[in-house]
Amino acid sequence: MKRTLLFFFLPFIISTYLSYILFIKACDYAMNVQAEKPLPFNHKTHMTKYNISNCEFCHGYYENGRFKGIPTVAVCKQCHEGKTAAEKIFFKNYKDTDTPWTSFAQQPDLVYFSHIAVMKNKKTAQCASCHGNKGVSMTTAKIKGKMLMGQCMDCHDSLKISNKCMVCHD
Amino acid sequence: MNKKWGMAIDLDKCTGCGACQVACMQENNMPIFKDDSDLPKRVTFLDLMKVTNDKDAKKKYGEVQVAFVPKMCQQCEGNNLGAHQPIPLETVKKRVLGGEKVFFPGITYDEQDNMLYKPEVVYTKDMVEDLEKKGVKSVYFDNSQPPCVSVCPVVATDVGDDGVVSQVWSRCIGCRYCQTACPYEARAFNWWNPRYEGDFKKSLNPDVSLSSRGAVVKCTFCSHIWKRERDKLLAKGEKDLNKVKYNPACVSACPTNAIIFGDLNDPESPVYAKKLNNDERAVRLVHSIDKADPKVREKWIAKKNYPNPKVYYLSSQKWLRDILVGFKNS
Numbered sequence: 001m002k003r004t005l006l007f008f009f010l011p012f013i014i015s016t017y018l019s020y021i022l023f024i025k026a027c028d029y030a031m032n033v034q035a036e037k038p039l040p041f042n043h044k045t046h047m048t049k050y051n052i053s054n055c056e057f058c059h060g061y062y063e064n065g066r067f068k069g070i071p072t073v074a075v076c077k078q079c080h081e082g083k084t085a086a087e088k089i090f091f092k093n094y095k096d097t098d099t100p101w102t103s104f105a106q107q108p109d110l111v112y113f114s115h116i117a118v119m120k121n122k123k124t125a126q127c128a129s130c131h132g133n134k135g136v137s138m139t140t141a142k143i144k145g146k147m148l149m150g151q152c153m154d155c156h157d158s159l160k161i162s163n164k165c166m167v168c169h170d
Numbered sequence: 171m172n173k174k175w176g177m178a179i180d181l182d183k184c185t186g187c188g189a190c191q192v193a194c195m196q197e198n199n200m201p202i203f204k205d206d207s208d209l210p211k212r213v214t215f216l217d218l219m220k221v222t223n224d225k226d227a228k229k230k231y232g233e234v235q236v237a238f239v240p241k242m243c244q245q246c247e248g249n250n251l252g253a254h255q256p257i258p259l260e261t262v263k264k265r266v267l268g269g270e271k272v273f274f275p276g277i278t279y280d281e282q283d284n285m286l287y288k289p290e291v292v293y294t295k296d297m298v299e300d301l302e303k304k305g306v307k308s309v310y311f312d313n314s315q316p317p318c319v320s321v322c323p324v325v326a327t328d329v330g331d332d333g334v335v336s337q338v339w340s341r342c343i344g345c346r347y348c349q350t351a352c353p354y355e356a357r358a359f360n361w362w363n364p365r366y367e368g369d370f371k372k373s374l375n376p377d378v379s380l381s382s383r384g385a386v387v388k389c390t391f392c393s394h395i396w397k398r399e400r401d402k403l404l405a406k407g408e409k410d411l412n413k414v415k416y417n418p419a420c421v422s423a424c425p426t427n428a429i430i431f432g433d434l435n436d437p438e439s440p441v442y443a444k445k446l447n448n449d450e451r452a453v454r455l456v457h458s459i460d461k462a463d464p465k466v467r468e469k470w471i472a473k474k475n476y477p478n479p480k481v482y483y484l485s486s487q488k489w490l491r492d493i494l495v496g497f498k499n500s
Contacts, residue, residue, distance in 0.1 A: 065401030110340045110379040112397050116404045121411075162171075166330035169338045170378060170394045 031146040032106040039094055039140055047135045050079075055127050055135075067115035070104060072096045105131070105147050112170040123159045172412060173332040175391055176434035176480040177421075178441045178452070179240060181490060183428035186238030191216050193423030194242070197392060199374050201364030213358045215389035216242040216420055223489045237490050240420065240429065243356040243389035244455060244479030245335050246316035249471050256281070256308040263298045276313025280306045289313070317477055318348035318357070326386075333434075333480065334391045339381035349386055353456055353477050357388045391431075392418035434480060441482070451484045456496040 046052055058071040073096055082091050107113050118125050127134065130151070132143030156163045194200075194216040201213060219241055224234045265272050272293040278286045286301065286309060287293075301309075316335055319327050326341040327348055337357075349357045363383040366374070374380070377394035381387045399416040421431045432439035446452045447460070454460055459467055459476055470476075483494050 061405055063405060064398075065403075065405035108340070108379075110338060112377060112394060114397065114401050116401050117397075120404045120407075120409070122409050162331050164330045164336070165325075165328040165338055165341075166332075166334060166336035166390070166393055169336065170390070170397065 028146070030106070030108065032104070041140050043134050043137050061116055065114065065116045104142070107147065110169050112168060123161060125155065129155070171331040172435060174434040174443075174480070175245070175332050175334055176432065176441050176443065176482070177391075177418075178430045178446060178482045178484060180428045180430070181237055181239065181483055181485040182487075183426045184238055184240065185426060185428075186218065186220075187425065188218050189423045189425060190240050190420035190429060191218050193419040194389070197375055197378070197395075197419035198389075199364075199378050199380055201360075201362075201366065202370070203362065203365065211359075211361050213360055213387060215356075215358070215387070216240055217356075221490065221493055223493075235487065235489065237485070237487070239483065239494070241354065241356065241455070242420070242481070243335065243391075244354050244477070244481045245333065245391060246318075246353075246477035246479045247329070247333055248314040248316050249476050249478050250312055250314035251276075251472065251475065256310040258308045259298065259301060259306055262293060262309065263302075266293050266295055266298055274309075274311035274313075276311035276315075278309045278311045280304075280309060314478075315475075317351040317353060317475075321347040321351045323347070327388075330393070332396075334393055335388075336390055336393065337386065337388050339379060339385045339387055342381075342385040344384040344386065346386060354479070357386050360385050360387060392416070395419070446482045449484070451486055451491075452482045453485070453491045453495045454479050454482060455494055458495050458497060461495055461497075 052058075058075055060068050062068060073091065073094060077091070080087050080090075082088060119127075130144065130147060134143060137143060152168065153163055155161075156167075161167075191214065195214060198215055200215070203212070217240070219239045220236060221239055222234065222236045223229065262272060273290050274287075276289050278291075280286055280301075286306070287297070289311075316329065319329060319335065323345060324341055324343050326339075326343070327335060327337045330336050344359070346359055349355075349359060360381050360383050364380055375394075377398065395418060396414060396416045400411060400414045403411075403414055417431050421429045430440045432441040434441055434443040436442060437444075457476065457479065459470060462470075483491075485491050485494070
């Protein structure tokens with residue numbers, strides 16, 4: 001008797017499982033979870049060897065307050081002159097127009113997220129509170145999750161910042 | 171935030187050119203449909219209505235007058251029914267101890283405006299004793315809500331800290347309760363998926379999300395422009411968000427400065443609410459309680475929920491004011 005019940009529900013179980021996987025994959029694709037760049041960048045050496053403690057040295061803001069995001073090759077060229085053999089290969093291979101050169105943690109269209117409002121306001125977050133401790137990472141892979149709404153709301157709750165819809169959505 | 175954004179529209183200055191409507195549609199990524207000029211199902215945030223004093227076509231030549239009224243979401247706030255009488259905690263305690271089911275329809279606050287409990291939380295003996303320990307002597311509740319917010323089943327629409335009624339299109343399930351509840355018909359329903367011809371999609375505003383088919387959309391006083399201006403101010407090193415000033419797209423587009431935007435709480439702003447309430451020229455749409463006798467007004471405002479919008483219309487013509495206020499036989 002039990003076996004027939006199992007056989008009866010098997011298609012439902014399989015289809016539910018498959019649709020679950022499909023849903024998760026679609027969410028990951030939409031939120032850009034596999035955002036690893038085709039670039040052997042090492043945050044740790046830049047932080048420790050060259051003593052760059054401020055993230056804004058490379059990830060800064062424009063004059064109107066927009067976040068610059070991932071630095072362009074021109075920013076790298078401010079320090080690297082491109083004389084050594086490794087640097088020559090690097091500047092030859094990587095261009096700003098390379099295809100998976102997208103944003104790191106993409107938010108959906110309905111979110112108006114601005115980094116400067118979170119980082120330069122009265123109550124501020126740390127870079128690590130959303131992105132994980134990137135300063136000690138050796139690759140460009142994503143450390144921390146995909147920034148769901150609950151994560152934002154927990155922080156807003158604990159810092160007693162308004163949690164109205166209008167604060168982030170538009 | 172102590173801002174309360176509001177708008178004043180001087181209909182004597184308005185020429186009916188429609189620049190505000192075009193600017194609004196472009197700023198908020200409104201889709202373009204085939205022959206969208208005069209359909210009831212069109213999607214616009216700002217509607218330019220033609221009003222005439224010649225409803226029955228009986229007026230003679232020379233007596234007919236026409237005015238154009240730009241009508242967007244009026245950002246109602248509702249009148250706060252609970253704020254009129256603070257309730258002493260002793261009476262609450264008596265009612266709770268008497269075995270009565272005590273709850274308030276709005277968020278309850280203490281005397282220092284600290285939020286105590288969410289709406290419709292049933293008070294128990296422990297909760298009242300806890301409040302007594304904190305030193306709370308009286309509570310009052312705030313249930314001021316626009317008509318659309320209280321009916322939304324999925325919290326897609328909400329009142330922001332600056333009094334602007336927000337709407338998240340992606341959260342909307344398209345039940346259209348809010349459209350029915352709205353006294354101004356300021357909300358529009360997207361009957362079709364948005365279509366953009368040719369290269370139009372490249373010129374869309376990235377700050378505003380596109381709404382899909384089956385969602386209710388409305389004017390939000392261009393809140394994304396406020397966010398843009400806030401980012402500019404923060405980049406300069408300013409941290410006080412009350413200093414952010416902005417103008418919605420319709421205000422910037424108006425060639426005759428008929429639409430003015432500002433803070434209703436600020437005595438120096440051109441749309442100071444107390445000044446406008448005493449102005450004879452100023453009316454609010456379908457809000458005849460404003461023009462009633464002060465005693466009658468106080469009596470009814472304490473009893474009944476009025477929309478209490480934040481958009482004022484100014485006109486020197488009496489027939490137009492009567493139509494806008496919603497008097498009978500006007």
